[in-house]
Amino acid sequence: MMTSNHNVVQNQQVTGKLPWNERFSYGLSDFACSFTFSLIGTYLMYFYTDIFGITAAAVGTLMLVARVIDALDGPFWGIMIDHTHTKWGRSRPYLLWFNAPFTIFTILCFTTPDLPMNWKIVWAYVTYIGINVFYSAVNIPLTSILPSMTSNPDERVLLSTIRSLFSNFGGTLISVIALPLVTLFGGSDNSRKGFFWLAVMAALVFFVIYLIVFANIREHVKTRSSEKALPIKTSLKALKNNWPWVIVVGLNFIYWLGMQTKGQVTIYFFKYNLERPGLVSLALFFNAVGLISVFITPYVVTKLGKKRTLLTGLGISIGGQLILGLGAQLLNIPIVIIGTIVGNFGNGFVGALIAVLLADAVDYGEWKNNVRAEGIVTSASSFTAKFGMGLGGAITGMLLSAGHYVPNKVQSASALFSIEANYVWVPMIALVISFILILLYRLTPEREKVMRRDLALKHSREDQEDLNAAQ
Template sequence: MADNIKTTINKNDRRLPWNERLSYGASDFACSFTFSLIGTYLMYFYTDVFGITAAAVGTLMLVARVIDALDGPFWGIMIDHTHTKWGRSRPYLLWFNAPFTIFTILCFTTPDLPMTWKIVWAYVTYIGIDVLYSAVNIPLTSILPSMTTNSNERVLLSTIRSLFSNFGGTLISVIALPLVTLFGGPNNPRQGFFWVAVMAASVFFVIYLVVFFNLREHVQTRQSKKALPIKTSLKALKNNWPWVIVVGLNFIYWLGMQTKGQVTLYFFKYNLDRPGLASLALFFNAVGLISVFLTPKVVTEFGKKKTILFGLGLSIAGQLILGVGAQFLNITTVIIGTIVGNFGNGFVGALIAVLLADSVDYGEWKNGVRAEGIVTSASSFTAKFGMGIGGAITGLFLSLGHYMPNKTQTPAALFSIEANYVWVPLVALVISFILILFYRLTPEKETEMTRYINAKHAREDLEDSI
């Protein structure tokens, strides 16, 4: 009996083959390659290409966040209720691949409509892509605790995922505008954005098929082999303080990142009068690849909490430098601030999914319920909710500053752009830093939890086999 228990523990705690590791990373390359196109360029596309007012776009993003308050938990509950031969999370990578691909293209499709129907079109397509992104992205986080219980392996998997995600987001950010000009010419950005969306969506579709066929859910527990009632799933959240802190971090951090990312083009075009440098600034997102690559070693040396605090500290310093550059319109200082901030962001992005996976274990250890779907659905939900509120803040600020597309901007409009690019993200980063100070899940407690959970799963497997 002891040998059988030991075998199960080793199976759940094992290292994964490289085809699974790389496929897990490729999944977020695909997500970032498409959704960064939306997050970075869609507001600019709506205001300066499709012709919708900034106020209408801000309202759209706020309404979409209200819907997110329902769709995030909905997908988490659906995952916990799913029981197939492929597992709980993995089927969603197949089922919603094509719908997400189609809506990515529709978001950048510009039918010739009156203004009211343009706004309706934007509502349908943006909310559609938002809901479908949850359907394809939440399973990536919920599947992580089901792939392995090995803490070091989870850090490695999340690091690989963040490397691929950072690369995918940086790549599309840098090549999008040149491709828009290539596909549409200098005077037809509508056509250019459409074909860029077709290209990005096609990349996503192919990669997600590969990811579906390669990933596996190795950690099969008594609870994961059956559908969990909602009431049972929610028990995993009771007194789950690591989860509460990570959810708060995810919301406020991505709110700040979204306000900054979606006004990058505005800032370089109007504040610095150097629109050609926007792609260069977005290229420096790749600096985060270095810190992501260093994350496993830094975590081994200092632990997850100190690593993420270090990353947030660097991000705050980067924003302060960026603020100086914005005040004096000094491009060199702006670039230095961008590099420092992106280096810090790499550590943060690499560890958020790991902390969420740990909170799944904490919920099982604390409450006896392993509910990957409802616990990790908070990742996509709170990130998207934060990004949406960030989008609404951007729209509100631009509207209050009386921003007018493709015109010389007033001082009020320029300040509204600067506030979104520098000061709102800075406040969000400071709040994120304070939140992590209260994170109390120590390496010693993680080891205790892992031993308990692996032994529990092994006993259940043995009992079920008798």
């Protein structure tokens, strides 16, 4: 048995390929994240405005303030990861340490104490900011650990694909079952109770899964810099002239800004613009179309490369938004559904490859600057994604307020247009800008091969020097 385990370890070190239980567990981690955080992203604004009774303008301001705080907490967690040196590694301990705090705040976000309006807003600020801070603590390590799990580029694409498959499935599942479960848990007349018990269920799913993930995944790539805590000044050197990283964080910011504005007004669009609230779950179910494109991403990457695959995905998503815009103008449900399906198919490619590009940026930082800082490189991307989502939330709130949106009433023409703008046109602009950013990406397959060869030689030389020093 020991010989078998030794062979597995040797195979990982030589080929960079991981056993399926580890691949599966890595993917399962983002199922848990999406299952809980998609509940926040898709339904929390609606919960605040139509159930908890907070104005759209106040909610938009809240989401923007929360993202400003994220400007501190994202890099903070990245620096903490780079400073961490334990028997479990750098990133892996955070999956255990902050599991329970995130679970608790998931429940608190959908808890509605009977308070005056000002104190309701205070409660929303504390719980929403708390959930975002702790989400960074449990999610950033999932990205920062990828370059430490394997240095094999094909294995990284596979791991990111598996993670995206599970993420898409988790987000789609909670989006589809949320409203039926709210009715089941709270009845037709008590949405507050229904959302509370839905949050409890989602939080418990997250808690159990993260314990499983922590138990099964490992940090296999050991370098001289990864074996010690990095000072902040040293960590920041990994970002110097790291142009692949600059492009990825820009993509993360603008892409997720657009996706957030669209996702959080889905229920508004079907309830008020199309007057078919019963179709919300069906529309969200079609997020699962992205599973198809995620699944075929490794194959497409072998044919087109990462950059062209991303451009293809973004181009398809833009086409989907155009179709969706036509359906919104005509109030034609079949056209809206077709646009939704096309857009989600394109989005699958994007979601599958962002983490891979981040892992490449970690390698690039070490190659160019001789500093391997997984935490600061990946946390900055997480921050920009969350800041984009927060700004998207603020834009949604401002547009709804400017359109004079009134919860649970027949909406004015200006309110309906503000909903449509959030659902169609803001995401469209974000996708076009994302496409332009990827056109500027310059880490070609040829240059990547040179980078990996140089890093392999560097790590081999460091290992030999350490071995000689120990003798």
